[in-house]
Amino acid sequence: MVSLDASRSTRDSSPESTASTLSCITVMDRSSTARNSIAASDTPPTSVGETSTEAPDASKTDSKVERRRSGRVRQSIATYNDTILAGTAIHTPRKYLEAEAVKHRTVSGDTLVSHIDGPAQRLLDEATEKLDPAWDMNEVPGDATTAEASTVRRRESTRRSKLKDAASAIVSAPSALRKRTREAMESGKQKMTALGGDRGKALRQTEEEEDNMEADEHVPKRKRVSKSPGAAAALAQPKPIAEACFKKKTWQNHGMYIGQSRGFKANHTEAQNKQEQISAGIIATTAQKRENWALPLPLFTWEKHLMDDPTDEWFDFELPYEVYNTQGRKIKPHDWHRISKNRYVGDAARIKPNPNLSVCECDKWGTVCDENCHNRVMRYECDDSNCKVTAERCTNRQFAELKRRTEKKENKREPNAYDVGVEVMPTRDRGFGVRAARTFDPGQIIVEYTGEVIDQNECDRRMREEYANNQCFYIMRFENKLFIDATKGSIGRFVNHSCAPNCEMSTMTVNGEPRMALFAGPNGIGTGEELTYDYNFEYVSVHSVSRVVSGLSNRSYRDFGDAKTKCLCGAPTCRGTLGKKESLAAGVKRKAQNLLDAILPKPDEDRSSKRRKVANAVRSQIARTTHAVNTVAASATQAIEQSRSREERLARRHSSGDALVRQPGKLKKVSANACQDAPSSSSSPPPPPSPPRQAHSKRERLATVLKSSTRTLKSTTQSQLTRYFATSSTQVTAAAAPAPQIPELDFGDYEELAPQGKSGGRLRPTTMRPGLQRPQTSASMKSVAATVRSGVVRSVRGPRKAAAIVRYGLQDGAGSGETIRRVLVDDE
Numbered sequence: 001m002v003s004l005d006a007s008r009s010t011r012d013s014s015p016e017s018t019a020s021t022l023s024c025i026t027v028m029d030r031s032s033t034a035r036n037s038i039a040a041s042d043t044p045p046t047s048v049g050e051t052s053t054e055a056p057d058a059s060k061t062d063s064k065v066e067r068r069r070s071g072r073v074r075q076s077i078a079t080y081n082d083t084i085l086a087g088t089a090i091h092t093p094r095k096y097l098e099a100e101a102v103k104h105r106t107v108s109g110d111t112l113v114s115h116i117d118g119p120a121q122r123l124l125d126e127a128t129e130k131l132d133p134a135w136d137m138n139e140v141p142g143d144a145t146t147a148e149a150s151t152v153r154r155r156e157s158t159r160r161s162k163l164k165d166a167a168s169a170i171v172s173a174p175s176a177l178r179k180r181t182r183e184a185m186e187s188g189k190q191k192m193t194a195l196g197g198d199r200g201k202a203l204r205q206t207e208e209e210e211d212n213m214e215a216d217e218h219v220p221k222r223k224r225v226s227k228s229p230g231a232a233a234a235l236a237q238p239k240p241i242a243e244a245c246f247k248k249k250t251w252q253n254h255g256m257y258i259g260q261s262r263g264f265k266a267n268h269t270e271a272q273n274k275q276e277q278i279s280a281g282i283i284a285t286t287a288q289k290r291e292n293w294a295l296p297l298p299l300f301t302w303e304k305h306l307m308d309d310p311t312d313e314w315f316d317f318e319l320p321y322e323v324y325n326t327q328g329r330k331i332k333p334h335d336w337h338r339i340s341k342n343r344y345v346g347d348a349a350r351i352k353p354n355p356n357l358s359v360c361e362c363d364k365w366g367t368v369c370d371e372n373c374h375n376r377v378m379r380y381e382c383d384d385s386n387c388k389v390t391a392e393r394c395t396n397r398q399f400a401e402l403k404r405r406t407e408k409k410e411n412k413r414e415p416n417a418y419d420v421g422v423e424v425m426p427t428r429d430r431g432f433g434v435r436a437a438r439t440f441d442p443g444q445i446i447v448e449y450t451g452e453v454i455d456q457n458e459c460d461r462r463m464r465e466e467y468a469n470n471q472c473f474y475i476m477r478f479e480n481k482l483f484i485d486a487t488k489g490s491i492g493r494f495v496n497h498s499c500a501p502n503c504e505m506s507t508m509t510v511n512g513e514p515r516m517a518l519f520a521g522p523n524g525i526g527t528g529e530e531l532t533y534d535y536n537f538e539y540v541s542v543h544s545v546s547r548v549v550s551g552l553s554n555r556s557y558r559d560f561g562d563a564k565t566k567c568l569c570g571a572p573t574c575r576g577t578l579g580k581k582e583s584l585a586a587g588v589k590r591k592a593q594n595l596l597d598a599i600l601p602k603p604d605e606d607r608s609s610k611r612r613k614v615a616n617a618v619r620s621q622i623a624r625t626t627h628a629v630n631t632v633a634a635s636a637t638q639a640i641e642q643s644r645s646r647e648e649r650l651a652r653r654h655s656s657g658d659a660l661v662r663q664p665g666k667l668k669k670v671s672a673n674a675c676q677d678a679p680s681s682s683s684s685p686p687p688p689p690s691p692p693r694q695a696h697s698k699r700e701r702l703a704t705v706l707k708s709s710t711r712t713l714k715s716t717t718q719s720q721l722t723r724y725f726a727t728s729s730t731q732v733t734a735a736a737a738p739a740p741q742i743p744e745l746d747f748g749d750y751e752e753l754a755p756q757g758k759s760g761g762r763l764r765p766t767t768m769r770p771g772l773q774r775p776q777t778s779a780s781m782k783s784v785a786a787t788v789r790s791g792v793v794r795s796v797r798g799p800r801k802a803a804a805i806v807r808y809g810l811q812d813g814a815g816s817g818e819t820i821r822r823v824l825v826d827d828e
């Protein structure tokens with residue numbers, strides 16, 4: 001039987017057979033098939049299909065019985081090449097048979113060995129020639145065939161020369177490679193020598209071994225023609241290790257890493273900073289950009305951890321996302337509709353911006369609108385209409401700077417992310433927040449708080465109807481009894497509250513229009529820091545809204561607002577809620593209570609009636625003091641509110657009285673104009689001296705009342721407390737306890753007067769300007785007075801001024817900031 005099995009062609013290994021290379025046809029005899037069949041029937045059935053014990057029909061065997069055939073052909077089974085048997089092989093021309101042989105040649109097959117003629121023979125010859133043995137291969141004794149063959153002159157191949165070239169290239173390759181390897185090793189060795197240490201030694205050792213091996217090999221060294229002497233010399237010169245081993249990455253000068261080197265000034269360009277750092281000796285050259293360039297973590301990370309807990313060296317941390325993506329993630333909360341400019345809505349739109357009411361004269365004094373600039377003090381932004389200092393030099397153009405930073409540059413789709421410098425981030429427990437993507441100097445503007453500007457009625461309506469069930473509130477009290485609702489607004493709406501904030505939110509008048517923005521606090525801001533400010537008071541007027549919502553199932557307004565929201569700022573001085581700061585009275589009470597707790601014995605420690613009496617007397621005195629302070633503060637705030645609105649009215653008139661008094665330059669100009677307008681200026685008499693400033697009799701009266709009541713209050717309280725504590729002290733001393741300190745009354749920060757006002761309190765945190773230290777005790781009054789004299793308190797206005805009056809007992813504190821200073825100076 002003949003079966004064609006293309007997939008399983010087998011090669012006969014019997015020496016007689018030549019079939020393997022010629023054909024894939026295997027011949028099997030019937031007997032062997034029958035034997036196989038019987039063998040198969042003897043095998044116990046392993047499946048249902050094999051249950052028949054009947055010998056299968058031979059004709060069906062091939063097709064039906066599926067037995068795995070051995071890969072090897074068994075010697076016992078005769079196979080025949082039927083091409084030979086049929087006699088057809090002799091008719092096949094030799095060249096076809098050769099071609100067939102080449103086709104079936106395998107690497108391990110006998111074809112390479114047994115058919116070395118033609119090209120194979122030539123290859124062998126050439127290889128032998130290249131080996132160049134000392135003896136002649138053709139003269140090996142005992143090999144007659146080769147000896148005979150040596151006598152035959154072979155025709156030289158036309159490809160011989162090419163092969164020769166290739167062979168010589170192969171011979172020279174190891175040498176060239178060795179040369180290059182040696183050079184690489186040399187440079188590596190130099191680096192390691194620079195590094196020193198064990199690795200360097202190890203490398204030197206390895207190289208010596210290599211040299212020895214080379215010497216043993218006696219391989220001739222070839223010169224590299226392409227290698228220039230200069231390059232060789234450069235190789236010989238050891239490079240600085242830092243330069244040699246590390247390559248500075250582009251991102252290391254971007255994103256979170258920018259501005260992190262010491263002495264970096266946020267409001268200067270990078271080039272300016274670099275120059276300044278070079279001149280300060282912080283860095284040596286312009287090439288050396290940053291001091292911390294070898295894969296630094298952003299400085300804020302380690303610095304923060306070190307500062308937070310210097311004993312905790314190890315901590316789990318997550319690499320900030322920005323290490324990989326310096327541009328930060330673009331987060332866009334789904335309910336946020338960005339508004340980058342205030343949009344006046346409803347009745348608020350009728351309120352027109354005021355013209356600039358303040359003019360600075362810094363150009364005359366040669367200053368650059370520093371802390372003493374009139375505009376700055378009055379919270380007016382300088383521009384070309386109210387300031388003659390050039391825009392480049394003037395330092396009171398914050399909103400202009402912000403505009404420059406946030407506008408799109410040419411051919412750019414978005415403003416520079418570094419210039420913008422803020423990004424929204426998710427916080428763990430307070431929703432979204434905002435972090436700095438760059439550094440900010442103290443007092444530098446960060447982001448404007450924009451949104452829909454609404455009036456009181458609209459604010460009430462929104463609180464009642466739209467935001468009644470909200471968790472987050474974005475309404476901020478603004479100027480002129482207006483509010484900014486930043487539910488649609490700028491990124492500033494995401495800034496969270498902290499009881500120890502690093503920023504402050506405040507309003508400035510820019511080109512006659514009030515605008516609110518977040519400014520860096522006195523310590524500046526580092527890259528990556530979360531931006532926070534002290535919400536301090538409720539966002540919306542407590543009085544009006546509580547009136548509005550009073551009908552809502554007995555819930556007060558505060559239930560809707562932030563006042564009772566638990567504060568999660570985590571500051572050590574956290575007040576516990578997002579509500580306002582303590583009132584003055586509450587502060588006095590709390591401090592006095594703390595004092596009592598510290599000094600007086602606990603009720604269960606000492607039950608003597610005398611002590612209890614003392615303690616009770618002190619408590620009642622404190623209660624009286626608190627009440628008195630409350631009353632005075634309330635009347636002071638009320639008075640100041642009145643005087644402030646009066647001042648504003650006066651200022652609006654612009655041309656008369658008080659406004660001119662506060663703008664002496666303008667007054668001079670007006671009087672000069674008046675002189676010029678006169679018919680004959682030369683002959684006319686000199687203009688009459690400006691009339692003495694009208695005394696604000698009501699304010700002065702108030703100031704006097706406040707002053708006297710405060711003094712009385714202070715002195716009586718102080719003396720009574722002293723007396724009580726003296727008594728207590730005697731007893732305590734008798735009980736061998738440490739002598740108590742006589743407490744000094746602390747009236748708290750004068751900003752705290754604010755909430756007692758008629759209008760329901762100030763909205764924004766009234767943090768002091770940098771440089772002015774808040775006095776903690778009355779003992780530091782003198783230093784405060786000194787600060788006041790230095791002119792910083794000139795910025796105090798409104799309720800703060802009232803507080804200053806209460807605090808310092810000024811004679812005439814009701815005028816402008818300058819008035820306070822003048823009075824103090826006069827007092828001195």
Ligand SMILES: C[S@@+](CC[C@H](N)C(=O)[O-])C[C@H]1O[C@@H](n2cnc3c(N)ncnc32)[C@H](O)[C@@H]1O
Binds near residue numbers: 472474566
């Ligand atoms: C002006 S929003 C600030 C952005 C807000 N986190 C957000 O995701 O939209 C004010 C709200 O944030 C939350 N919040 C801000 N500071 C907080 C703090 N320190 N603790 C708890 N919640 C705070 C309060 O819910 C508050 O009503």
